[in-house]
Amino acid sequence: MTNDQDKIIGEVTGGDYKYGFYTDIDTELFPKGLNEGIIRNLSAKKEEPGWMTEFRLKAFRHWQTMKMPDWAYLKIPEINYQDIIYYAAPRKKSRYESLNEVDPDLLETFNKLGIPLEEQKQLAGVAVDAVMDSISVKTTFQETLAELGIIFCSFSEAVKNHPDLVKKYMGSVVPYTDNYFAALNSAVFSDGSFCYIPKGVRCPMELSTYFRINAANTGQFERTLIVAEDDSYVSYLEGCTAPMRDENQLHAAIVEIIAMENAEVKYSTVQNWYPGDKEGKGGIYNFVTKRGLCKGDHSKISWTQVETGSAITWKYPSCILKGDYSVGEFYSVAVTNNHQQADTGTKMIHIGKNSRSTIISKGISAGKSNNSYRGLVKVLKSAENARNFSQCDSLLLGDRCGAHTFPYLEVDNRSAVVEHEATTSKIGEDQIFYCNQRGIDTETAIGLIVNGYAREVLNKLPMEFAVEAQKLLQISLEGSVG
Amino acid sequence: MLLKIRDLRVSVEDKEILKGIDLEVNPGEVHAIMGPNGSGKSTLASALVGKDYFQITHGKIDYEGKNLMELSPEDRAREGIFLGFQYPVEIPGVSMVNFLRTAVNELRKYRGEEPLAAGDFLKLMREKKQIVEIDSDLTSRSVNEGFSGGEKKKNEIFQMALLNPKLAILDETDSGLDIDALRIVANGVNKLRRPDNAIIVITHYQRLLEYIIPDFVHILYKGRIVKSGDKNLAVELEKHGYDWIKQELDVEAKLSE
Numbered sequence: 001m002t003n004d005q006d007k008i009i010g011e012v013t014g015g016d017y018k019y020g021f022y023t024d025i026d027t028e029l030f031p032k033g034l035n036e037g038i039i040r041n042l043s044a045k046k047e048e049p050g051w052m053t054e055f056r057l058k059a060f061r062h063w064q065t066m067k068m069p070d071w072a073y074l075k076i077p078e079i080n081y082q083d084i085i086y087y088a089a090p091r092k093k094s095r096y097e098s099l100n101e102v103d104p105d106l107l108e109t110f111n112k113l114g115i116p117l118e119e120q121k122q123l124a125g126v127a128v129d130a131v132m133d134s135i136s137v138k139t140t141f142q143e144t145l146a147e148l149g150i151i152f153c154s155f156s157e158a159v160k161n162h163p164d165l166v167k168k169y170m171g172s173v174v175p176y177t178d179n180y181f182a183a184l185n186s187a188v189f190s191d192g193s194f195c196y197i198p199k200g201v202r203c204p205m206e207l208s209t210y211f212r213i214n215a216a217n218t219g220q221f222e223r224t225l226i227v228a229e230d231d232s233y234v235s236y237l238e239g240c241t242a243p244m245r246d247e248n249q250l251h252a253a254i255v256e257i258i259a260m261e262n263a264e265v266k267y268s269t270v271q272n273w274y275p276g277d278k279e280g281k282g283g284i285y286n287f288v289t290k291r292g293l294c295k296g297d298h299s300k301i302s303w304t305q306v307e308t309g310s311a312i313t314w315k316y317p318s319c320i321l322k323g324d325y326s327v328g329e330f331y332s333v334a335v336t337n338n339h340q341q342a343d344t345g346t347k348m349i350h351i352g353k354n355s356r357s358t359i360i361s362k363g364i365s366a367g368k369s370n371n372s373y374r375g376l377v378k379v380l381k382s383a384e385n386a387r388n389f390s391q392c393d394s395l396l397l398g399d400r401c402g403a404h405t406f407p408y409l410e411v412d413n414r415s416a417v418v419e420h421e422a423t424t425s426k427i428g429e430d431q432i433f434y435c436n437q438r439g440i441d442t443e444t445a446i447g448l449i450v451n452g453y454a455r456e457v458l459n460k461l462p463m464e465f466a467v468e469a470q471k472l473l474q475i476s477l478e479g480s481v482g
Numbered sequence: 483m484l485l486k487i488r489d490l491r492v493s494v495e496d497k498e499i500l501k502g503i504d505l506e507v508n509p510g511e512v513h514a515i516m517g518p519n520g521s522g523k524s525t526l527a528s529a530l531v532g533k534d535y536f537q538i539t540h541g542k543i544d545y546e547g548k549n550l551m552e553l554s555p556e557d558r559a560r561e562g563i564f565l566g567f568q569y570p571v572e573i574p575g576v577s578m579v580n581f582l583r584t585a586v587n588e589l590r591k592y593r594g595e596e597p598l599a600a601g602d603f604l605k606l607m608r609e610k611k612q613i614v615e616i617d618s619d620l621t622s623r624s625v626n627e628g629f630s631g632g633e634k635k636k637n638e639i640f641q642m643a644l645l646n647p648k649l650a651i652l653d654e655t656d657s658g659l660d661i662d663a664l665r666i667v668a669n670g671v672n673k674l675r676r677p678d679n680a681i682i683v684i685t686h687y688q689r690l691l692e693y694i695i696p697d698f699v700h701i702l703y704k705g706r707i708v709k710s711g712d713k714n715l716a717v718e719l720e721k722h723g724y725d726w727i728k729q730e731l732d733v734e735a736k737l738s739e
Contacts, residue, residue, distance in 0.1 A: 425574075428571065430571045431571050433533055433555065434570070434571045434573070434625075435573075435581075435585075436532075436554070436555040436556045436559065437555060437556075437559050437564075437565050437567075438559055438581075438582075438585040438588075438641065438645065439556050439559035439560045439585050439588040439589045439592065439645070440556060440584055440588050441554075441556045442556075444584065444588070448573075448576050448580065448581065448584060449573060449575065451575075452573070452574070452575025452576035452577070452580070452624070453574070453575045454575075455575060
């Protein structure tokens with residue numbers, strides 16, 4: 001019977017990474033290494049004001065006093081931070097002077113990724129900020145959105161054009177002292193997206209950022225900041241891919257969200273960084289700090305993530321539920337295959353009265369991978385009648401992978417109700433055979449079962465992305481069952 | 483001839499379960515295979531549908547002129563072989579509709595036909611549901627999840643109706659059914675009986691054969707078909723019990739010693 005299992009596992013782990021190509025484009029690169037000089041150069045390159053340079057340097061100095069966290073259930077090879085290039089930017093050709101003109105090679109790259117940057121070719125109702133390596137290449141539909149007072153631009157533009165907003169909110173949810181990777185990001189972040197929804201405005205389209213790593217030996221450090229004023233609403237999407245390389249590459253990002261009274265922010269991620277090959281060679285180290293602050297009463301922040309890529313994932317999108325009646329949600333599907341490792345989950349910090357949170361985490365492990373859920377539910381004394389419901393399910397494909405659950409509960413208010421449910425299941429040979437006997441081959445059967453298992457989370461994604469995510473799940477597990 | 487089995491020997495973990503089975507099935511026929519527990523009935527069913535836990539060590543299985551052993555389990559299904567499972571497995575999260583639509587469309591793809599549109603598929607489902615008097619809400623649930631024993635068995639026959647096989651093997655479809663469910667399941671099977679398909683009914687009891695009248699009855703004992711006859715063989719068996727067969731055979735065995 002084990003023979004059979006091995007064969008099936010072998011099949012499912014054989015899937016290919018579709019986005020592994022590299023665009024040969026003239027790129028401006030900084031020399032390798034990290035020091036104050038590099039940071040000053042980076043800041044100068046981006047024509048940043050002095051306060052920003054100072055922020056970076058403070059973060060850098062703090063980072064130097066810190067150690068890499070080792071509490072996650074991950075084996076992280078030592079990273080030589082002096083061996084990384086901290087700035088890589090596709091060079092603008094002089095003949096594309098206008099802001100609206102983008103180098104055709106870049107357009108082609110994003111076309112190949114399924115992200116057309118010409119507005120007329122876009123999915124109706126999705127505005128995109130396209131980031132390649134260290135810079136934003138183009139942001140679409142800016143004018144349309146501006147008519148409603150919505151600011152959607154690259155982080156660099158925001159620093160130039162909306163310094164007061166950036167100054168006020170940057171680092172207010174994730175301070176540079178927060179953790180090792182947050183400090184590193186604060187020192188060297190190069191671009192990202194900025195989004196501001198004014199009072200009472202429902203953003204009429206999905207906003208999205210597409211992150212692409214292209215250059216070799218570089219790290220990508222982007223920062224996203226979303227501010228939703230009273231009674232506003234926005235749905236935000238994030239996608240990411242990278243070329244296939246034998247070397248590991250570092251991606252350390254920060255996302256901060258602030259939701260004011262009665263505001264709602266939905267943040268969805270389809271993370272598909274290059275996971276490394278079948279032997280575990282190469283792939284992205286994805287060390288990301290994402291946190292939202294439900295600042296106003298009745299505010300709501302939802303994180304939905306479909307994590308299929310990266311060699312190592314360290315990521316805990318969290319909510320600080322400060323407002324009374326505020327709501328935090330975390331819906332996650334994390335797939336690990338071959339030698340991938342993921343330690344992911346969330347933190348729900350209840351401060352406001354009657355604050356509520358929901359955590360639905362679906363881990364899928366295949367191959368020789370390790371997949372951990374790590375989540376903290378913390379109810380402070382002030383959080384009268386706080387409610388949390390957590391459900392953490394693990395699905396195993398084969399018997400050489402691991403699934404782990406690390407829930408932490410800290411409850412300081414006796415009126416709080418916190419529920420936790422966890423299950424572990426295995427795709428059984430009998431289930432697959434039942435499908436086979438109805439004429440459904442093994443790959444398709446696994447797709448059916450995995451998508452059925454993850455449906456609760458996939459349903460939370462915007463329509464077009466749910467379909468993409470379903471396909472992605474199937475491809476990620478191609479070749480892997482037991 | 484639809485199915486021709488010659489001297490089939492099947493082992494499980496190096497233990498021989500089937501010790502030389504010969505069986506021929508023509509279109510339009512219903513064969514009943516009876517036998518005491520452990521005689522190898524389910525092993526035969528599993529070997530026919532290609533579950534590779536069961537190793538075929540010897541013999542031939544010819545299905546419509548093809549060597550069945552060379553086909554994968556899913557291709558055997560697409561070639562028209564259906565197994566009604568003794569213990570249908572639950573697949574949480576996968577809706578019956580999605581599961582069956584995938585199955586039907588895989589079958590159509592194999593035959594070079596276009597996939598059925600959602601509307602046409604639902605219509606087909608409604609039509610076939612009547613055959614086994616299945617509750618509508620069963621089909622909106624996950625595959626077999628939380629189904630009672632009777633519902634699971636009805637669901638097997640419902641799938642048989644939908645997939646329209648040339649050879650259906652029903653493995654102890656009567657086990658765990660009360661008399662009403664048994665009648666419904668049997669009626670369903672009878673409605674699906676046609677001159678161009680065949681059914682192998684595997685059962686421990688004669689009870690089911692009062693409703694599904696077989697053309698042939700075979701008694702399987704210790705891995706061999708020891709007696710074949712018409713429907714009256716089942717009646718006789720019911721009257722005397724399996725001890726009758728056992729005694730007869732054991733006497734023969736003693737004589738030959």
